[in-house]
Amino acid sequence: MQFDPKAILKESLSLAAFLPLCLILCGCGKSAVEKAFESDSNGFFCKACRTKFYTGAGIFADHCPQCRSANIQEVVGFVCPKDQHTTLAPRGQGAMACEQCGAITTALRLPHETDFQKWGATRKTKADVSAQP
Ligand SMILES: [Zn+2]
Ligand SMILES: [Zn+2]
Numbered sequence: 001m002q003f004d005p006k007a008i009l010k011e012s013l014s015l016a017a018f019l020p021l022c023l024i025l026c027g028c029g030k031s032a033v034e035k036a037f038e039s040d041s042n043g044f045f046c047k048a049c050r051t052k053f054y055t056g057a058g059i060f061a062d063h064c065p066q067c068r069s070a071n072i073q074e075v076v077g078f079v080c081p082k083d084q085h086t087t088l089a090p091r092g093q094g095a096m097a098c099e100q101c102g103a104i105t106t107a108l109r110l111p112h113e114t115d116f117q118k119w120g121a122t123r124k125t126k127a128d129v130s131a132q133p
Pocket of ligand 2 (some may be wrong): 080081082083084085098099100101102103
């Protein structure tokens with residue numbers, strides 16, 4: 001067995017260089033994922049009266065502002081791989097046909113306020129949709 005302090009030093013130096021790089025890469029990947037699942041608003045679809053509505057960030061609807069039904073579904077966006085168009089649909093389905101070109105898409109992202117407005121949803125306040133005071 002031969003002990004070579006130079007080789008050990010070299011190894012620990014490359015490790016020291018590698019670690020921050022890994023941290024940077026991991027940090028970037030995480031923020032990209034967080035960005036896709038972060039939104040300024042939450043969209044909902046009422047299955048009872050087919051009302052489309054959305055609320056501000058952090059406000060979750062308990063019932064429909066129109067008919068007061070609790071049978072509402074959270075709305076997510078499906079991003080088309082061909083034209084990047086976002087098709088909004090109630091959460092719970094694995095795939096969705098792009099409303100623009102018809103391609104099947106499975107890539108999910110959380111829609112933003114502008115997406116909900118284009119979709120035809122109206123903004124509601126906490127008082128409109130929440131059972132809590
Ligand atoms: Zn309703
Ligand atoms: Zn498309």
